[in-house]
Amino acid sequence: LTKGCATAPALGFPTIYPNTDDKITLPEGFEHGVVIRWGDALDGGENLDWNRIHQTVTEADVQRQQQCFGYNCDFVGYQTTPDGKHLLVVNHEYTNPELMFQTVGDRPNQWQAALQREAHGLSIVEIAKNTKGGWQYVKGSPYNRRITGSSLCEISGPAKGHPLLKTAAEPTGTRVNGTLNNCSAGKTPWGTVLTCEENFHTYFGGSDSNLTGMVKELHKRYDIPNERADRYGFYLYEDRFNIEKEPQEAFRFGWVVEVDPLSPDRAPIKRTALGRFRHEAATTVIAPDGRVVVYMGDDERFEYAYKFVTKGKYQANDRAANLNLLDEGELYVARFNDDLTGEWRAIARVEGSTITPNPNLPTAFQQDPALCFIYTRAAADALGATKMDRPEDFEWNPVTKSVWLALTYNEKRKAQATDGANPRPENVMGHVIEIIEQGNNPTALQFQWRLPLLCGDPTASEQNRQLVLYGAPTNGEVPPISAPDNLTFDRAGNVWIATDGNPGSERLGKNDGVYVLNPFRRELKMFLSGVPGCEICGPEFSSDYQTFFCAIQHPGEGAKSTADLPTRWPYGEEVVVPRPAVIAVWRRDGREVSA
Ligand code: FEO
Ligand code: CA
Ligand code: CA
Ligand code: CA
Numbered sequence: 001l002t003k004g005c006a007t008a009p010a011l012g013f014p015t016i017y018p019n020t021d022d023k024i025t026l027p028e029g030f031e032h033g034v035v036i037r038w039g040d041a042l043d044g045g046e047n048l049d050w051n052r053i054h055q056t057v058t059e060a061d062v063q064r065q066q067q068c069f070g071y072n073c074d075f076v077g078y079q080t081t082p083d084g085k086h087l088l089v090v091n092h093e094y095t096n097p098e099l100m101f102q103t104v105g106d107r108p109n110q111w112q113a114a115l116q117r118e119a120h121g122l123s124i125v126e127i128a129k130n131t132k133g134g135w136q137y138v139k140g141s142p143y144n145r146r147i148t149g150s151s152l153c154e155i156s157g158p159a160k161g162h163p164l165l166k167t168a169a170e171p172t173g174t175r176v177n178g179t180l181n182n183c184s185a186g187k188t189p190w191g192t193v194l195t196c197e198e199n200f201h202t203y204f205g206g207s208d209s210n211l212t213g214m215v216k217e218l219h220k221r222y223d224i225p226n227e228r229a230d231r232y233g234f235y236l237y238e239d240r241f242n243i244e245k246e247p248q249e250a251f252r253f254g255w256v257v258e259v260d261p262l263s264p265d266r267a268p269i270k271r272t273a274l275g276r277f278r279h280e281a282a283t284t285v286i287a288p289d290g291r292v293v294v295y296m297g298d299d300e301r302f303e304y305a306y307k308f309v310t311k312g313k314y315q316a317n318d319r320a321a322n323l324n325l326l327d328e329g330e331l332y333v334a335r336f337n338d339d340l341t342g343e344w345r346a347i348a349r350v351e352g353s354t355i356t357p358n359p360n361l362p363t364a365f366q367q368d369p370a371l372c373f374i375y376t377r378a379a380a381d382a383l384g385a386t387k388m389d390r391p392e393d394f395e396w397n398p399v400t401k402s403v404w405l406a407l408t409y410n411e412k413r414k415a416q417a418t419d420g421a422n423p424r425p426e427n428v429m430g431h432v433i434e435i436i437e438q439g440n441n442p443t444a445l446q447f448q449w450r451l452p453l454l455c456g457d458p459t460a461s462e463q464n465r466q467l468v469l470y471g472a473p474t475n476g477e478v479p480p481i482s483a484p485d486n487l488t489f490d491r492a493g494n495v496w497i498a499t500d501g502n503p504g505s506e507r508l509g510k511n512d513g514v515y516v517l518n519p520f521r522r523e524l525k526m527f528l529s530g531v532p533g534c535e536i537c538g539p540e541f542s543s544d545y546q547t548f549f550c551a552i553q554h555p556g557e558g559a560k561s562t563a564d565l566p567t568r569w570p571y572g573e574e575v576v577v578p579r580p581a582v583i584a585v586w587r588r589d590g591r592e593v594s595a
Pocket of ligand 2: 183184280392485500
């Protein structure tokens with residue numbers, strides 16, 4: 001195991017502390033600027049008139065949203081193109097009708113629903129450095145692209161064409177309109193992005209009383225129908241989201257979706273070999289033998305941590321050879337033992353058109369092996385996987401050569417149901433687990449694990465709310481932290497943690513932020529505090545590490561309507577509604593952010 005190392009460089013900035021200010025707070029010496037906001041036009045056309053949309057949405061506004069930056073930005077991925085341009089790939093996870101529209105009532109009207117659908121998905125946008133040291137987006141760049149809740153996507157891998165994926169409107173089970181609830185994501189070594197469909201169940205409404213058999217059982221395990229469908233209203237106007245009218249559309253969601261930013265005409269591809277669950281993120285690492293390993297979490301209380309190992313090997317000099325690597329390989333789920341060991345239990349292997357399920361799985365999976373990928377949660381249940389406290393980002397740290405998993409919180413865990421890896425009853429603060437694969441090899445089937453961070457407040461008296469670093473209690477100089485969600489790493493291997501959930505009074509009652517854990521010196525600092533009601537997502541560095549990017553998602557969330565807003569961030573213009581946006585952060589003196 002990596003030992004603490006007191007000679008590693010300390011974090012080069014003084015910590016800030018959580019606050020409730022209506023502004024972005026950074027340590028002394030840093031600046032920030034907005035890169036792109038909800039409604040900014042990606043094509044050469046007009047920006048979305050979000051001020052008018054607040055009053056009345058028309059069909060023309062829905063069409064404009066298809067070309068404008070979407071809502072609730074989550075994942076942020078930076079990459080450069082072969083011709084030297086800079087791109088961001090940004091997910092648009094969900095929408096907040098109560099913050100977008102003045103009058104939404106119990107259910108959105110037809111155009112409010114359609115505008116929300118088109119504000120979902122993701123954006124690919126070219127950015128360029130500006131004279132202030134920050135970045136702005138390039139309006140009308142040929143790289144700019146919107147993928148929305150209605151864009152045509154392909155389905156590939158073991159569930160392609162399966163009877164459960166066929167619908168009345170699309171009887172081949174090989175294509176689907178839209179990707180939804182794209183939360184976090186990951187970048188592949190071949191320059192594509194794996195965007196993840198997380199709370200896909202929240203779009204499906206209607207009654208399940210006429211459903212039977214496997215369809216009913218699957219929907220129950222994935223919380224379909226779901227009461228939150230009324231908030232978006234899709235099912236009121238599109239039969240495919242109404243399970244009474246189309247019981248099988250939901251099987252075409254809940255996947256990892258591969259998008260190629262370098263091929264604007266190529267449809268996104270739902271990679272079914274990576275399993276179907278509430279996918280938070282999918283992050284990759286190349287193993288020593290060239291196979292690619294994808295780490296994935298199912299973000300729900302008492303759900304699981306997974307990985308997928310490709311059959312084929314990454315070809316550094318042949319991009320085309322990598323583009324279908326994710327269709328063949330083996331899917332595993334994690335079992336954590338209380339003695340700090342753990343193992344990866346195989347669910348199924350797919351090679352060509354042959355699927356080989358784990359022989360210990362129940363008969364239903366042996367008879368219809370594709371179920372391992374469509375009904376992945378039940379396969380994991382049967383294999384004795386460890387039920388976790390909501391797995392969020394799960395990512396290989398190239399410096400520590402270990403895998404870091406954020407477990408955001410789980411207030412429903414009872415004392416009698418705690419285990420070594422999820423040790424706190426009523427875990428309202430969350431924790432971070434580090435997995436050290438045997439031989440530091442990501443294809444290993446055995447691992448060791450430890451708990452670098454139990455989130456909380458150093459001054460709290462209740463055990464489940466105390467901040468503990470590497471097993472040691474902390475003092476009041478360490479900033480309180482709760483609800484760890486997205487992760488990234490700087491050049492030195494420090495762990496950057498963005499949080500989601502602090503405004504809740506059951507946690508810190510402060511704005512969400514970005515923290516940095518130095519795993520060598522075992523110190524924790526806070527780097528950024530957001531504005532009221534927002535969560536911070538997609539922490540990401542530019543390749544020179546001089547810029548830190550993140551998303552300010554749903555500023556003002558928690559307000560019942562726009563009459564009652566705690567913030568109108570990012571302000572400017574005639575502000576009526578707050579606007580989710582991506583920001584860039586840099587040092588005034590131009591040095592690396594983490595220097
Ligand atoms: Fe969309 Fe698990 O956060
Ligand atoms: Ca998340
Ligand atoms: Ca990440
Ligand atoms: Ca979140």
